Amino acid sequence: MRYLFEEYTFDTDRRELHRGTDAVSVTPQVFDLLDYLIRNRERVVSKDDLIDAIWNGRSVSDAALTTRLNAARGAIGDSGEEQRFIKTLPRKGFRFVGQVREAQEVASPDPGDTPESAPALPDKPSIAVLPFANMSGDPDQEYFADGMVEEITTALSRFKWLFVIARNSSFTFKGKAVDIKEVGRRLGVRYVLQGAVRNASGKVRITGQLIEAATGAHIWADKFERDMTDIFALQDDVTLAVVTAIRPRLLQAEIALARRRRPEDLTAYDLYLRATQQAVRSTREGLTEALRLLQRAFELDPRFAAAAGLAGACHAENVVRGYAIEPQFERREAVRLMRAALNLDDGDPDTLATAALVSALLVGDCETEIEMSDRSVALNPNSFRTWNCRGWVYKVAGLPEEAIRSFERAVRMSPLDLEQYTALTGMGFALIELRRFDEAVRAGRKAQRQNSSYPGPYRCLASAFAHLGRDAEAHEAAARMLEIDPAFTISAWIARSQLSINAKLMIDGLRKAGLPE
Known part of the structure; x- marks a missing residue:
């Protein structure tokens, strides 16, 4: 019999435990302990039950039993504090509470x-x-x-x-x-x-x-x-x-x-997917709807780290885009939710990448952000999100060459990605700081074609065209950007996020394009 829970496969016939494709080494007694708890997961098993099953009724100290339980928890990524899988019920015993699927070999x-x-x-x-x-x-x-x-x-x-x-x-x-x-x-x-x-x-x-x-x-x-x-x-x-x-x-x-699913049939993951589709639009209405869906997802699954991370990113977007009615509240919510996501799962590369980006946009602790984004791409070098977020982090940190390398990796890896326009926009911003204005125009135009309602590409185009002396095109891009974001001012953009750090040429270009101060 194989028991499947989260990313773990527990095979009683082969006496093997796997996390994804990786084998997890466990001693025979720890394997037997897990086997007994999983097979009896519908009830609470007492200390005496475990001793009878694992040690055949021999006298065993509480310390020895605790050691084996801790080893079992460690093998499946659990802990005595968290108790995601093995729950201790004081004075009653223990129970395996993880959601398990059974599969015949x-x-x-x-x-x-x-x-x-x-x-x-x-x-x-x-x-x-x-x-x-x-x-x-x-x-x-x-x-x-x-x-x-x-x-x-x-x-x-x-x-x-x-x-x-x-x-x-x-x-x-x-x-x-x-x-x-x-x-x-x-x-x-x-x-x-x-x-x-x-x-x-x-x-x-x-x-x-x-x-x-x-x-x-x-x-x-x-x-x-x-x-x-x-x-x-x-x-x-x-x-x-x-x-x-x-x-x-x-x-x-x-x-x-x-x-296609009816609202009453939606799981936390379905709600997260719907929220993702709304969030990538980067509009005021899309972010509002994404946060509403994510709140419902939390109600169904309070331990959904990815949903917490996406909610934090939505609040950060509201601040950066100037959508927030109460900017300080949204800043606090963004930081709180990202910390909650990391507490739930600090080993998830996408969560790490998103946390690094939110911190880069709102806090500006570049050393910590770079370490987090580097760790995210090390954990999953095949992820568009990890490379895209890393690019923005390095852009804010004033390292445009490395930012461009990250954005190029993201775009090359996922040419059909829903969020590719954000990587192209970031690439354009970084190219401006390197005075590669013609290349910035190409990146901005590609981003604009992918999402014409996102203001970032027009900011990139307005600044790059202005530096090239192509005033008519710079003014046209600035006007289009103001149609999308009519409240935009350069001073407000500088004040509401860290994007303006190390962006002197970008800001100079926006002024030359005639955008309001």
Whole structure:
């Protein structure tokens, strides 16, 4: 039997514990303790129950039992203070309170072996990466195809909003004809990624398809062809291309699914997705609606770190955009919510990145912000959000070259991302400070085409055109920006956020463009 809770897989047949794709080392007694608590999760088990089950009734000190419980908690990322999974009930005993799904071991995809009960779908998007078919006709190339799957699975598992089936389960389908709908049902996933590898004449071609398991609909498909030189560099290259291509497709599919659900059926995650779609508009109305949806998400799940982080970012946006009726209140809320998100999960790269950005916009403690943003990209180098936020942090810190490198990485990684216009805008701001005004115009125009209601690109264009002496275009961009943000003044923009720090040329250009002081 396999028990699944959050990102953990507890396999009683193999006596293995995995966090995502990583094996977690536990001693036999600690494994047995977890096994007993999970199997008896519907009730409170006493100290005597545990001693009878784990130590066969032998005399055991309270200290020894406490040591084993602490080790069990540590193995699954829990603690005595937090008690997310193992709860201590004083004078009564202990209970496993985490939400658990059961999955029979998948031995083969033959209908005759179908388990009686398939695992339920988790609340967040879930995916299995099936073994890639080796189409080369060379059995020695099997390791390359398997290595591709291993790399892609590991890269996807770094996105904590995504539930990724461990390699061992996906590989039970290796070498077998599969029905995608059946795979999705048996593994308890909404999406399946499958592919094939063909190697011939010094070149390798990899094809991939992302499929919605329930309907069989293709969400994404592409092919990649590379020279077969450095095999490990090739795996890294294709992994990055695949992961960054399917991430926005997954989010778009999940948002569409959440929009189709009736309001009374929405989960905290559905509400978060709807809020995300509203927040990326960066309008007063969009941010107001996003905060309303996030409040409902908190009511359903008070431990939803990503929702806390997004709410903090929305409050920060209200301050930076000049939408806030009570700016000081919104500043305090932004900082409070970001701290709450970090307290809930300080190991989530997207939460770290968002916290660094909010702090950069509102506080300006550059040393702390840079450390947080660097840590976020180290935890997940495949995330558009981590690189985009890092770019803004370095921009505020007065390091435009490094900011541009981060923005370029974000744009290259996710050309279809809903928030790409923010990275292009940040790139334009940084290019202005380096006097690369023609390039700033190109970045601003791209951002404007992606989101014509966002004022940032017009500020970039107004300043860059003014520095180039293209006054008519500078005045036109300034006028368009004032249509979107009629209350804008240069002094208010300087006062309400840290964006004006290390932005002397940007501000000079805004003045030359005729924007109100």
